[in-house]
Amino acid sequence: MAAFKTKPALGAALAVTSLLALAACSDPGATAASAPSSGASASSAATGFNLSPEQDRVKVTVDAAAAALVPDAIKADGKLTVVSTGGTPPLSLFATDNKTLIGSEVDIAYAVGESLGLAVEVLPVAWADWPLGIESAKYEAVLSNVTVTEARKEKFDFATYRNDLLGFYAKTDSTIGEIKEAKDVAGKRVIVGSGTNQEAILVRWDEENKAKGLAPVEFQYYDDDSASQLALQSGRADLTFGPNAGAAYKAAKDGKTKEVGTLNGGWPLKAEIAFTTKKGNGLAVAAQAALNHLIQDGSYARILDRWGLSSEAIPKSELNPAGLPKK
Incomplete structure (x- = not known):
């Protein structure tokens, strides 16, 4: 079984700061938690x-x-x-x-x-x-x-x-509906890149959900794409959340995943x-x-x-x- 790391969610204020700082870094190879090599x-x-x-x-x-x-x-x-x-x-x-x-x-x-x-x-x-x-x-x-x-x-x-754009992707036969807002990820096991703007968005959504009494997100972090895809396909994770372009390419290439939602990479800004x-x-x-x-x-x-x-x-x-x- 491929190992993954979890860590507690950061505070909302830190999430916003991280979001604005990291969204500015668009190295396509540095933030693609689910993009193929x-x-x-x-x-x-x-x-x-x-x-x-x-x-x-x-x-x-x-x-x-x-x-x-x-x-x-x-x-x-x-x-x-x-x-x-x-x-x-x-x-x-x-x-x-x-x-x-x-x-x-x-x-x-x-x-x-x-x-x-x-x-x-x-x-x-x-x-x-x-x-x-x-x-x-x-x-x-x-x-x-x-x-x-x-x-x-x-x-x-x-x-x-x-x-x-950032994209939420699930296993092709997943029953997960459209991911559009914070409540849609409540209780989900989500693979995300550590230190990325998508992580900052997810942290902010998780804080919002917990304040409303909704189930928390389980954050999962993997060192490589193969491990994260294995986790998704084996049912140990529900979603990946990362740069849409790489994930869309992979979905079209192997047919094993599907897009269930997209979000602007600068959310809540454009x-x-x-x-x-x-x-x-x-x-x-x-x-x-x-x-x-x-x-x-x-x-x-x-x-x-x-x-x-x-x-x-x-x-x-x-x-x-x-x-x-x-x-």
């Missing part, structure tokens, strides 16, 4: 997703109006250099050759660049390295599940392209994922125009659908919207 995904032969290096990406057309907004410094070499972490399917992962980056973030990068009339190069980079790379203009943009925050807006510009560039260089303005072109002509929807992320679509890209507040 990139290695496991790349080696799976029957996923229903194209994981080969030869990607049949959605074809896009150049948007002349958006292309005219590209800063001269970026037009100079005719290329858009984008980085992503390569660690979390379906956002960004390595193909079956273990060197080619693929995924929804990569597809969005290509679609934006090609809409702007630019050649596109997507490079892998560690999460900790992208901020300095963007600030120093070594790279021109990062697409790696980066959430808009007020702190980040001091150094970067943003063009939004996806909602930041959090959005964005095309991120150096502040003041003008590229975000062009990217926003390109994204809205892709939304309007349907290419954007086809890209998200291709990777099972239609639930995270936005109706319009926004430039530097209100971000999650500083802690």
Whole structure:
């Protein structure tokens, strides 16, 4: 039997503080309690997703109006250099050759660049390295599940392209109904990542439930995805709660789990994922125009659908919207 750890819930005040602080960290590999590893995904032969290096990406057309907004410094070499972490399917992962980056973030990068009339190069980079790379203009943009925050807006510009969602997932044959609010998790055994914003939300909900006399949540913490999935499938846990993108990919890939509820990653605030560039260089303005072109002509929807992320679509890209507040 795989071991798991439990710990007492923190106070509500600590939960709120943790929520606002940790929601700002959107490293897709650091918070995915139920997301599969990139290695496991790349080696799976029957996923229903194209994981080969030869990607049949959605074809896009150049948007002349958006292309005219590209800063001269970026037009100079005719290329858009984008980085992503390569660690979390379906956002960004390595193909079956273990060197080619693929995924929804990569597809969005290509679609934006090609809409702007630019050649596109997507490079892998560690999460900790992208901020300095963007600030120093070594790279021109990062697409790696980066959430808009007020702190980040001091150094970067943003063009939004996806909602930041968390998902509740249950075993496929589970009788659990829709999870929409605090009372729905009362008495449930929930697998969650320690020190994450989803844990902070769950702690806050648990405190609310206990104040109303409802049964407490049993928090379960696992060291790896295999152990957490075994617990869920064997009936030792009722739900997983973590980043929706990775969990949705896994559900579509193996059919063993189902989504029973989603929640914005910044709850009770709104959090959005964005095309991120150096502040003041003008590229975000062009990217926003390109994204809205892709939304309007349907290419954007086809890209998200291709990777099972239609639930995270936005109706319009926004430039530097209100971000999650500083802690």
